[in-house]
Amino acid sequence: MTALTVVRDEPAAGTPMLDAHLVVDRAGFRLDLTLRISAGEVVALLGPNGAGKTTALRTLAGLTPLHRGHITLTGQDLDRPDTRRWTPTERRPIGVVFQDYLLFPHLTALDNVAFGPRRHGLDRHRAREVASGWLTRMGLTEHARRKPRQLSGGQAQRVALARALAVNPALLLLDEPLAALDARTRLDTRAELQRHLAAHPGATLLVTHDPLDALVLADRLVIVEHGQVVQEGDAATITAQPRTDYVARLVGLNLHRGRAAGHTVRIGSDFSLTIADRHDGEVFVAYPPSAVALYPRRPDGSPRNVWPATITGIQRHGDNLRIQLAGPIDVAADVTPAAAAHLHLVAGQPLWATVKATETRVYPAAPGDRNRVE
Incomplete structure (x- = not known):
């Protein structure tokens, strides 16, 4: 397998890989959220519908601009309105797995995964080598030539994860990655996802409403309501001492x-x-x-x-x-x-x-x- 190498500056020891203060204003709603995630750490962002989870993810991905604050990844500012710094989505060292996976329907699983490496400058042959290696890691070698409509839900989820990881992202964003799966497939895929996240050297943000996904997959939980953090900590702390009705119901x-x-x-x-x-x-x-x-x-x-x-x-x-x-x-x-x-x-x-x-x-x-x- 030919590895894809993305050159990026690593943060100094003790500095979080992601340091973000997200301030976004919409009609009748303000997101004002601080997030810090270390290398190798998985943080789950939980909250009720309308709390601001998806807005936070879209802002980090570059799909929604900040009104104030900053997004600093591996020591580099991606978005900082006060200095007019803005990095387009395609130039951010970020991989995203959307809730509906959003695989390209006309491409095979192999070419879906190869898409990112191609965008990062690899030729078609080398990009496919990288993609083939990731499909092997995901246990999908025999499905490489299949198109998304020929894949099961769990297989499509793994292809989407492989596509996100194939560019060696500094930050991996997961938007309800298991929500589209049935109960049995969800159980098996959660265990596989846990294994892959444990091996990911970058920072990971998991956006979910499912407490079990968060408790199994994340090292730390951040609870957001009405656009603001109301509680954060490890699972043991939050389950032992909830501080809002929502968190109490969650646990x-x-x-x-x-x-x-x-x-x-x-x-x-x-x-x-x-x-x-x-x-x-x-x-x-x-x-x-x-x-x-x-x-x-x-x-x-x-x-x-x-x-x-x-x-x-x-x-x-x-x-x-x-x-x-x-x-x-x-x-x-x-x-x-x-x-x-x-x-x-x-x-x-x-x-x-x-x-x-x-x-x-x-x-x-x-x-x-x-x-x-x-």
């Missing part, structure tokens, strides 16, 4: 913000939860849906945390049912199908909910937490 926890005084956290004006450990000041209280117990009548004895609730929704959740409850606080509870049948659970039904103080996890709410949870 499967109930979350409330309130003011603690000793063993009591006041949430809103007229509801309190008892907690196991002493805390003071603004805190988050988190607990899993499995910790919420449901009763048709107020339970006997004196459980500290008990409140009336009304069922607003019932959904399948793995082997259990997830019950959405409204009341003085909105919570989710997980119950077995047998328990649901015993309680005759239906939407609109009044119940009593409880959670033990020992089941709650409490941690301080930082002043910089942008999204208040009630």
Whole structure:
């Protein structure tokens, strides 16, 4: 295999390969996002629809210009409005895998992968050698002469990844790379993608709404809402201490913000939860849906945390049912199908909910937490 060599300046030790401050204004929306990614690091950008994920990716790729800020890759400015610096998309050392892959329908898999090396100056023969080597790495040698319509979803995804990597990009951008796949293909392709990303020496940004993709593939998570970062860190930190409703739902926890005084956290004006450990000041209280117990009548004895609730929704959740409850606080509870049948659970039904103080996890709410949870 003939390797494609792209000459680029490497950042100094300790300097991130990508250093970007993305400021983009649209009607009624502003993206204001700082991203730093080191060589060999995979960062997942997560957020709800409309949070700004796709705008961030398009800006890095050069498809949407910055209004302010900068994009610096391997020490070189690609986009810096204050100095009128702008690098066209085709001249950026960036590879992109789009959600729909966007393979050229009239080209074979081999020539799709060879397209980038050709654009970087290799002749047709050498570009095809590079492409053939990448198809071999992807386990697609026997599909080299097939056109995109003759490929399965998983095969097309691997061709798109090979095309992006064939130019030795300093930055690899992945836009929902597994979203178009069925569940079984997604499982197998995720494992393959993890292997290829681990071998990629450049920086990688994975844009996704799927928490499992992010947790499996990324070294670090950046959560964006309303165009701004609301939380970032490794998976263990974020799953242990979510700081917005969106993040809590992402990791499967109930979350409330309130003011603690000793063993009591006041949430809103007229509801309190008892907690196991002493805390003071603004805190988050988190607990899993499995910790919420449901009763048709107020339970006997004196459980500290008990409140009336009304069922607003019932959904399948793995082997259990997830019950959405409204009341003085909105919570989710997980119950077995047998328990649901015993309680005759239906939407609109009044119940009593409880959670033990020992089941709650409490941690301080930082002043910089942008999204208040009630």
